[in-house]
Amino acid sequence: MWPVLCAIMIQPVTVFPVALTCGSSKPCNLDFLNDTIRELNDILQHGIQYEEFKIHVTLKSIVCDAPARAMVKATKQYSGYYGCDKCTQKGVWYGRLTYQEIDNIVLRTNESFRDQIQEEHHCGVSPFTALPVDLIKSFPIDYMHQACLGVMRRLLLIWIKGKKETRITQRHVEEINKKLLEMQQFVPSNFARKPRSLLEIDRWKATEFRQFLLYTGKLVLKGSLRGDLYAHFMTLSVALCILVSPRLIQMHKGYAHQLLVYFVKRGRELYGNEFLVYNVHSMLHLAEDAGWFGSLDVCAAFPFENYLYKLKKMVRSGKNALSQVVKRIHELENDPGEMKPAKFKKIICTNKPDNTYILDDSSCCEAVALSHQRDDEGNQKILCRVYNRTESAFNDPCDSKIIGVYQINTAKSYMKFIKKSDLKTKAIMVHSRSGRHTKILAILHEF
Numbered sequence: 211m212w213p214v215l216c217a218i219m220i221q222p223v224t225v226f227p228v229a230l231t232c233g234s235s236k237p238c239n240l241d242f243l244n245d246t247i248r249e250l251n252d253i254l255q256h257g258i259q260y261e262e263f264k265i266h267v268t269l270k271s272i273v274c275d276a277p278a279r280a281m282v283k284a285t286k287q288y289s290g291y292y293g294c295d296k297c298t299q300k301g302v303w304y305g306r307l308t309y310q311e312i313d314n315i316v317l318r319t320n321e322s323f324r325d326q327i328q329e330e331h332h333c334g335v336s337p338f339t340a341l342p343v344d345l346i347k348s349f350p351i352d353y354m355h356q357a358c359l360g361v362m363r364r365l366l367l368i369w370i371k372g373k374k375e376t377r378i379t380q381r382h383v384e385e386i387n388k389k390l391l392e393m394q395q396f397v398p399s400n401f402a403r404k405p406r407s408l409l410e411i412d413r414w415k416a417t418e419f420r421q422f423l424l425y426t427g428k429l430v431l432k433g434s435l436r437g438d439l440y441a442h443f444m445t446l447s448v449a450l451c452i453l454v455s456p457r458l459i460q461m462h463k464g465y466a467h468q469l470l471v472y473f474v475k476r477g478r479e480l481y482g483n484e485f486l487v488y489n490v491h492s493m494l495h496l497a498e499d500a501g502w503f504g505s506l507d508v509c510a511a512f513p514f515e516n517y518l519y520k521l522k523k524m525v526r527s528g529k530n531a532l533s534q535v536v537k538r539i540h541e542l543e544n545d546p547g548e549m550k551p552a553k554f555k556k557i558i559c560t561n562k563p564d565n566t567y568i569l570d571d572s573s574c575c576e577a578v579a580l581s582h583q584r585d586d587e588g589n590q591k592i593l594c595r596v597y598n599r600t601e602s603a604f605n606d607p608c609d610s611k612i613i614g615v616y617q618i619n620t621a622k623s624y625m626k627f628i629k630k631s632d633l634k635t636k637a638i639m640v641h642s643r644s645g646r647h648t649k650i651l652a653i654l655h656e657f
């Protein structure tokens with residue numbers, strides 16, 4: 211099934227299908243996009259009339275995985291010699307196509323793309339050229355496919371199945387698995403999945419690679435992955451933590467880019483030239499895209515992937531899959547509960563592991579009990595256990611406090627009523643086996 215899905219980027223994000231095609235292989239041409247492009251063009255130029263209101267519409271981004279992006283842009287695939295859709299460098303063959311240039315990169319522009327300045331990049335004319343959009347900026351790198359399912363998965367596979375020099379010993383893999391399973395009790399229920407062992411890596415979903423990349427990996431790899439490989443992984447992890455956070459990206463976008471440049475360069479030293487495949491190379495373009503959109507989650511495939519999963523579940527038998535889906539969508543329009551996004555839950559939970567919050571750079575708390583007390587402005591007060599004097603949990607590649615990772619002493623706490631509105635930044639609280647070193651990690655991405 212090849213659906214064209216649309217998301218209205220107003221919270222909570224709503225996803226709906228605008229076109230559906232079905233077949234035993236990928237579409238042989240782009241005709242299935244024609245109606246969508248025509249309609250989009252009309253909407254972008256004239257807006258939508260709703261009763262007496264005229265609603266102005268802009269196209270924020272077109273989100274695809276790399277193969278689909280090359281298809282709809284009518285360009286070479288990422289595995290071809292001029293396949294990077296952001297820069298003009300020619301790939302180099304090291305058993306597979308890699309992109310070795312890091313510092314002297316010539317970026318593509320909307321104009322150079324439309325004029326097909328680098329002929330080798332193009333296979334035809336993209337139907338999207340009919341739209342008044344920037345054909346480079348409007349097609350962001352999708353971090354779900356490229357960072358989570360791409361680079362993070364690749365690193366894990368190198369560590370557990372790769373060359374002997376950079377492989378983790380069996381004993382250390384078992385240690386990591388044990389730590390991942392212990393982590394289950396600490397991961398809040400906002401996360402769709404609890405951590406699973408690396409034995410099940412072939413079944414890990416994109417959200418599990420994201421959870422590892424942004425949060426659990428930092429903790430479970432420490433001491434089990436070789437020091438230099440761990441330091442290298444941390445540069446990727448910290449950079450992504452910055453780029454998924456709308457707040458951090460404003461302050462540290464440049465730093466995140468420097469980290470990613472270092473990640474790619476150092477990756478070549480540690481894992482060889484063949485490490486710089488397209489997904490790894492695309493990390494050089496990630497900060498630019500994330501900065502343009504405000505954070506990585508604004509232009510990621512996660513909400514579409516969720517919807518796709520629901521669409522697939524609508525097919526009950528192999529016959530006439532398309533009509534089954536269309537019928538089911540119509541039914542749901544009358545009973546929309548299932549397809550609508552979950553409403554924002556601003557409920558404060560007082561049970562572990564859902565009750566940890568960051569208050570500021572030097573303190574965090576656990577919500578313990580709700581109270582009926584309100585202050586003069588009507589804010590509900592929550593009884594909290596406050597931990598002051600938080601410390602940095604690590605200092606390489608930067609002070610961990612920058613990305614909201616702290617170490618606390620749980621023996622030193624006090625109770626205090628805190629305004630509900632001050633409990634904004636939810637966090638993960640992880641106790642060590644000895645119970646002496648408790649770590650707090652701010653949840654930075656959007657669910």
Ligand SMILES: [Zn+2]
Pocket residue numbers: 294295296297298491492495
């Ligand atoms: Zn590139």
